[in-house]
Amino acid sequence: MIRAGVVSGLVLAGMLATGAAAADKPLIVYVSPNPLGVNDFLKLGKVGTEKVAAELGAEAKTFESNDPTTQRQNLEAAAKDAKVVVVIGFEFNDMLPEVAEAHPDVKFLQIDSCPFDKMKPNIFCSVFREYEASFLAGAEAALTSKTGKVGAIGALDIPFLHRYTDGFIEGAKHVKADITISPSLWVGGNNPFSDPARGQQRAASMVADGVDRVLAAGAGSNGGIFKAMEDADGAYAFGVDVNQCLQAPGYVMDNLEKKTDVAVELAVKGIWEGKQAPITALGLKEGGMALTGLGDNVKDSKCTIADYPDAIAKVKELRDQIVSGAIKIDDPMQAK
Numbered sequence: 001m002i003r004a005g006v007v008s009g010l011v012l013a014g015m016l017a018t019g020a021a022a023a024d025k026p027l028i029v030y031v032s033p034n035p036l037g038v039n040d041f042l043k044l045g046k047v048g049t050e051k052v053a054a055e056l057g058a059e060a061k062t063f064e065s066n067d068p069t070t071q072r073q074n075l076e077a078a079a080k081d082a083k084v085v086v087v088i089g090f091e092f093n094d095m096l097p098e099v100a101e102a103h104p105d106v107k108f109l110q111i112d113s114c115p116f117d118k119m120k121p122n123i124f125c126s127v128f129r130e131y132e133a134s135f136l137a138g139a140e141a142a143l144t145s146k147t148g149k150v151g152a153i154g155a156l157d158i159p160f161l162h163r164y165t166d167g168f169i170e171g172a173k174h175v176k177a178d179i180t181i182s183p184s185l186w187v188g189g190n191n192p193f194s195d196p197a198r199g200q201q202r203a204a205s206m207v208a209d210g211v212d213r214v215l216a217a218g219a220g221s222n223g224g225i226f227k228a229m230e231d232a233d234g235a236y237a238f239g240v241d242v243n244q245c246l247q248a249p250g251y252v253m254d255n256l257e258k259k260t261d262v263a264v265e266l267a268v269k270g271i272w273e274g275k276q277a278p279i280t281a282l283g284l285k286e287g288g289m290a291l292t293g294l295g296d297n298v299k300d301s302k303c304t305i306a307d308y309p310d311a312i313a314k315v316k317e318l319r320d321q322i323v324s325g326a327i328k329i330d331d332p333m334q335a336k
Contacts, residue, residue, distance in 0.1 A: 025059040028052070028268065029078035033071055033091035035064045037194060039220045041241040041260055045088045045111060048264030055265075056272055058083070071095065079103040084268055088112050088260070090160060096123065107271045111263055113160070114279060124276050126263045129283030131167030132322055133256040134215070135329050136284075136291050136315050137238045138171025140254055141213035142179045143311040146234055151182030152215035153202050153225055155192040159333045164217035164240065164256070166332035175314070182211045187221045196224030203228030207235045213253065216240065226251050236304050243292045245303035254293040254305040263288060285323045294319060 030049035032042045046062045053060035061082075063074035072095050078085045079099055085106060087096065090113040097118035100108045107122050114125030141150040150172050152165035165184045172179045185202040189195050199221035206214055207228060212235040216225040222239060226248035229235050236253035239245065241260070245252040263282055270276030282288020292298065293305035294316055305312060321327040 025057065026083040027059050027061065027081055028056075028084045028086065029082040030060065030062045030086045030088075030264075031071070031074045031078055031092075032062065032064050033087070033089040034193065035066055036062075037220060039194065040244070041219060041258065042088060044242065044258075044260035045086065045264055048261030049086050049268070051261065052265040052268045056269070068095075072099075075099050079106050079108075082106060084109060084271055086111065086264055086268065090158075093118075109264070109267050109271060111260060111267070112258075116279075119278060123278070124267060124271055125279045126267045127279070127281050128258055128263070128288050129281055129331070130163040130256065130258065130289060131170075131329055131332055132283045133258075133289040133291055134164045134167030135171035135174070135322070136294075136319055137215060137254060137256050138168035138173075139175045139315050139318055140171075140291070140293065140305060140308075140311055141168070141215070141238065142172035142176040143314060144236075144253065144305070144308050145179070145213045147210050147212045148176075148178070149180040149182060149210045150213040150215075151206050151211040152184045152217065153187065153199065153206065154184060154217040155187045155219055155221055157184075157186045157188075161217055162332040164215065167329065168215040168238075170329065171318075174318075180210075182206055182209060187218050192221065193218070194220030196221055196227070199224030200228045203237070204231070207232035212236070214238065216244075223247065243301055243303070245292065245301050249302040250304065252303060254291055254303050257290045257292055259288050259290070283322075284319055291315070291319075 036042045050060045065071040065074050086109045088111045093115045097115050100120040100123050110125045152168045154161040154165050169181050187198045189198050199218045203225040214237045216222040216237045217240050225237050229237050229251035239252050239255040241258045244255050292301050298306045
C-alpha cells in the first residue's frame with residue numbers, strides 16, 4: 001500500500017555518472033516517493049531492487065524523494081544512466097509518462113500504481129489486488145471481535161486506499177451479516193503516510209466508540225494506531241505490507257502482506273528477458289498478497305490471530321474460494 005536524506009537531482013546525476021563508469025555494469029535505480037524511514041513497504045522496494053540486481057549482475061542504487069520536486073528530479077536523474085528505473089506509488093502517475101517518453105531506451109517499472117491512460121511502450125506496471133487480502137482480514141476481524149464492532153483507518157481518502165478499507169468491510173460482512181461497521185477514518189494532514197501521532201488520534205477515537213478490531217492502512221502512520229491499541233482493553237489492529245506484529249507484539253491481530261520485493265524481482269527479470277507484459281496484477285493466487293496468519297509460521301509471528309485456530313481455518317477456506325474463483329470480489333477502485 002502504502003513511505004534518510006534526500007539528494008538533489010543534480011548531485012544524483014553526478015553520482016550516477018561516476019558510479020556507472022566505475023562499476024561498468026548495467027544500472028537499476030529504485031526511486032521512492034518518500035524517504036524510506038519507517039515505511040516497510042518502501043523498504044521492500046529497495047530490498048527487491050538490490051536482490052534482482054545482484055542476480056542479474058547489475059548495479060543497484062536507491063534515490064529517496066520527499067516531495068513532487070525531488071520525485072521528478074530523482075526520476076530524471078535515474079533515467080540518464082539506468083537500464084531499468086523502478087518507482088513505487090501513485091505519486092509518479094503524471095510525471096512517469098513524460099520522463100519515459102523523453103528516454104525511450106530506458107525501461108520503467110511502476111509498482112503499486114499505473115498511468116493506465118498514458119502508457120508508453122517502455123512503461124511496465126505491477127499492481128496488486130489488495131482487496132482480496134483485505135477481505136480476508138475483515139473476515140478475521142468479524143470472527144474474533146468481542147464487541148461486534150469493527151472499523152478501518154486509512155492514510156488518505158483516495159480511491160486506491162478504498163481497496164483496503166472497503167475490502168475489509170466487505171469481508172467482515174461476508175462472515176457476519178450483523179457486524180457493526182464504524183465509519184472509516186483517515187489520517188490526513190500534511191504527511192498522512194507517516195504521521196503516527198495523527199494515526200493514534202484516529203484510532204483512539206475509534207476504539208473509544210467500541211471498536212475492537214481496526215484495520216491500520218496508514219503506512220508509516222501505523223505505529224500510532226498500534227499505540228492506541230495498548231490503551232484499549234481487548235482491541236487489536238491489522239497491519240499492512242509486512243508482518244507488523246513484530247513491531248507491536250500483543251496488539252496486532254494479523255497483517256495484509258504485500259510482497260513488494262517479489263513484485264519488483266519478478267517484473268525486472270521479465271523486463272530483462274523481454275517477456276514482461278505491460279501490466280500485471282498480483283493477488284492471493286499469484287502470491288503477491290497474503291495474510292501473515294495463514295502462513296506456516298503463524299505461531300512464531302507474534303500475531304494474536306495465532307490464538308484463534310478456528311478463525312484461521314475458516315479464513316483459509318475463504319482464501320481458497322477466492323483463488324478458485326468461487327468467491328469473486330469487486331475492485332473498490334473501479335467504483336470510485
